[in-house]
Amino acid sequence: AEIPVVERLLPDARLLEAMREAVPQALMLPIGTSASVGGASDVRVEGMEGFGVLRACALAGVPAIEVRAISNEIAESDRSRWRIGRALEALADALPGMLAAAAQ
DSSP states (O other), X not given: OOSOOOSOOOOOHHHHHHHHHHOTTSOOOOEESSOOTTSOOSOSEEOSHHHHHHHHHHXXXXXXXXXXXXXXXXXXXXXXXXXXXHHHHHHHHHHHHHHHHHHO
């Protein structure tokens, strides 16, 4: 492959600080890409979609961070216990402040 394999990306420091100020109650956690529903992992947050976007931004020199609202624990395979609606509400509540902070 012509594109080197990257196992870890760091968030843009300025954007991360802006998010910390905009949403001080939010947890700032690493996001893993290798967990599986019902499986074990050494991270509390899992998501594969954002890594590709972050990698593309890094290659293009565009500052980026990934923001996620958590609906369930990684090991929780019972989808009836997932709180997707509440996670989306939390994201909607935080988004205006985050966008304003990122624009500064």
